[in-house]
Amino acid sequence: MKRISILLLMITALLGCREEFDDIGEPFDKASGISGTWTLSSVTQNDEEAISKGFPLFVQSLDITARAGFTDYTLVLNQNEDGAPTTFEEQNTSAPSILGMSSGIWVLDDPDVPERITFISDNDEQFELIISTYIGLNEGQLSLKLTRFADEKPVVSYIYNFEK
Amino acid sequence: MKKFLILIIFLVGSIGLQAQNCDQAIVTTEPAAFTAEDEVKLLVDLSACTYLASLDEVYIWIFVPGGPGPDAVGGNGDFCNGSNPELLMTDEGDGVWSFTFTPTELFDATPAEIGSQIGFIPKEFAACQGIGDQTVDLFLTVDPSEFIPTESRTFPSKFGQKDFVTLYFDQNLADNQGMADLDEIYVYTWANGTDASGASIGDVAKAEWTEVGNTTELMMTNEGDGVYSLTFDLDTFYPVEEGTTITQINYIYRNAEGTVQSANYSSQLIEFDN
Numbered sequence: 001m002k003r004i005s006i007l008l009l010m011i012t013a014l015l016g017c018r019e020e021f022d023d024i025g026e027p028f029d030k031a032s033g034i035s036g037t038w039t040l041s042s043v044t045q046n047d048e049e050a051i052s053k054g055f056p057l058f059v060q061s062l063d064i065t066a067r068a069g070f071t072d073y074t075l076v077l078n079q080n081e082d083g084a085p086t087t088f089e090e091q092n093t094s095a096p097s098i099l100g101m102s103s104g105i106w107v108l109d110d111p112d113v114p115e116r117i118t119f120i121s122d123n124d125e126q127f128e129l130i131i132s133t134y135i136g137l138n139e140g141q142l143s144l145k146l147t148r149f150a151d152e153k154p155v156v157s158y159i160y161n162f163e164k
Numbered sequence: 165m166k167k168f169l170i171l172i173i174f175l176v177g178s179i180g181l182q183a184q185n186c187d188q189a190i191v192t193t194e195p196a197a198f199t200a201e202d203e204v205k206l207l208v209d210l211s212a213c214t215y216l217a218s219l220d221e222v223y224i225w226i227f228v229p230g231g232p233g234p235d236a237v238g239g240n241g242d243f244c245n246g247s248n249p250e251l252l253m254t255d256e257g258d259g260v261w262s263f264t265f266t267p268t269e270l271f272d273a274t275p276a277e278i279g280s281q282i283g284f285i286p287k288e289f290a291a292c293q294g295i296g297d298q299t300v301d302l303f304l305t306v307d308p309s310e311f312i313p314t315e316s317r318t319f320p321s322k323f324g325q326k327d328f329v330t331l332y333f334d335q336n337l338a339d340n341q342g343m344a345d346l347d348e349i350y351v352y353t354w355a356n357g358t359d360a361s362g363a364s365i366g367d368v369a370k371a372e373w374t375e376v377g378n379t380t381e382l383m384m385t386n387e388g389d390g391v392y393s394l395t396f397d398l399d400t401f402y403p404v405e406e407g408t409t410i411t412q413i414n415y416i417y418r419n420a421e422g423t424v425q426s427a428n429y430s431s432q433l434i435e436f437d438n
Contacts, residue, residue, distance in 0.1 A: 045328060047320035053199070055311040062319050067395035068328045096397055148324050150436035151195055156320045156327055 031111045032083035033137045038162035040073035040095070041065075048147070048154040070095050075162065077106055084111065088119060098146075098160060099127045117144070132159060140164035186213035189286065189299045197322075199309045200267040200275035206304065208286050211259025215296035216286060222261045223247035225285040225298075228271055228278050235272040244292035253286065261286060267306065275309035282306060315339055316417065316430045324436040325410060326399050333417045335390035339427035346419050349384045349392045352376050353402075353415040357434075360407030367414075368404050377420030384417075392417075398434070410434055 042065045050060045064070070073095035078086045088106040090099050101121035108114035119127045132143035142162040147154050190209040198204040206224075210216045225240050225247065227233050233240050234251065241248035253261040267278050287298035315337040319330040331351060338344040354369040371379040381401075384392035402410065412433050418425035 045320065047322075049321060050311070053309060053311075059311055059317075059319065059321070062330060064328055064330075064395060067330065067393075068397065096400075148327065148436065150322065150324070153195070155322050155436065156324065 029083055030114055030134065030137065031085065031108055032079060034108070034114065034117070034131070034142065035077050035079035035083065035085065036164050038075045038077065038142055038164060040070055040075070040098075040160060041163045042161045043068065043070045044159040044161075046157045046159070048157055068096060073098070101125055101127065129160070184294045184296045185298055185300045186210070186216055186296050187300045188212035189302060191302055191304070193304060197307050199307045200278040201309055203264065203266045204304075205262055205264045206284070207256065207260055207262045208253075208299075208302070209258075209260045210286060210299070213296060213299060216288070216299070217259045219288055221289060222253045222255075222286050223289055224251050224253050224263045225287055226251065226263075226265075226270070227283050228273070229281055229283050229303075231277055231279065232271045232273045234270050236270050242290075243287070244290060246290050247287065278306060280306050280308065313337060315426065316415075316428075318432055322435050323398065325434060328395060329398050329413070330393050330395040331384070331415060333384060333392045333426070335392070340424070342424040343417060343426050344390075346424060347386075348420060350376050350379075350382050350418055350420055351384060351394050351415050352418055352422075352425075353382070353413060355402040355404065355410045356412040356414070357404065357408055357410040359405060365404060365408055368402050370402055373422055376418065376422065
């Protein structure tokens with residue numbers, strides 16, 4: 001009986017072993033990951049008040065990619081040899097402008113854990129987008145968010161999804 | 165004849181008393197827009213109401229038109245003989261008086277019972293003297309707490325100068341049978357605002373009424389199930405000069421020929437410019 005118990009214990013211990021994870025590798029350089037040539041894949045407009053009130057989904061969000069003509073939009077974010085942001089270029093032959101400026105420089109609020117990208121035109125005009133999520137960034141997906149406020153309350157927001 | 169004279173004297177007297185009710189009050193709220201479930205601070209500038217501005221105490225008489233009164237504090241009291249002391253307004257200085265409340269709590273009612281309007285009258289503790297001791301009936305607009313489908317709506321419900329706007333027309337809710345039967349729907353729309361110098365731009369139409377049917381940008385998209393939509397970039401849609409600030413858009417749904425149109429025209433204020 002004692003031997004059977006020991007055997008069962010060994011079998012249980014063996015079954016309980018998990019495969020080792022693969023090496024997760026070097027930490028992902030987010031600033032460098034944000035650089036590149038990004039093609040706009042979709043634009044979602046959100047009614048922030050409708051969301052906060054729990055209104056039906058069809059009055060909360062709307063995919064305006066085709067409706068608003070965002071079918072031909074590319075954002076080029078250049079970097080230097082160290083992977084730091086340098087210049088940007090908005091290529092939108094027929095699509096509306098997102099940034100309101102065609103070129104300039106771009107900067108991150110924090111190179112290690114960036115939350116905001118500020119675009120600065122040659123005329124020193126500034127435009128800011130929030131990085132919605134890091135999920136998908138190392139797989140060539142970038143999600144940026146613009147929120148408009150009234151009386152300090154969010155009213156309308158846009159989610160711009162890009163692919164590398 | 166004597167009765168007739170008495171009636172005339174009574175009517176003139178009534179009109180005279182009515183005329184004493186101050187109609188110069190300026191009303192604002194914080195926040196500017198609120199639902200029945202939000203706490204709101206009501207501010208009333210009574211500095212142009214001579215008698216009320218001279219008082220040390222001002223009370224609010226508050227009600228839902230056709231609905232409940234302030235049941236949570238025991239009602240309004242007696243208009244002529246004495247208000248409920250719980251409804252004493254706060255002196256903010258410079259003739260401005262405030263009252264802070266949450267509609268659902270004050271009226272002990274649901275958002276549906278409160279509806280879209282709250283009425284109120286700033287007044288002296290015991291009014292009815294006909295000496296300007298109360299204002300005329302004043303009203304606040306209450307934003308809906310729940311989505312109410314309507315014939316016409318915009319997405320988003322509020323928007324600014326630089327937003328994309330989508331107009332929706334739902335034939336299932338059309339007030340006009342002619343509109344419910346159309347296979348193609350167009351929009352006649354115009355904007356109001358101010359130019360770079362601050363002067364009014366008047367009514368600037370995207371296309372004149374007679375040209376709407378020839379303007380493809382004004383033809384709505386059939387989304388199915390009787391719902392039609394039109395999306396545009398507010399910043400570039402209307403033919404206004406650079407530097408113009410659009411403060412309001414207006415629109416009428418119609419057929420290409422202009423022989424059938426929606427029963428009502430819709431209009432929406434542009435609430436922010438960032």
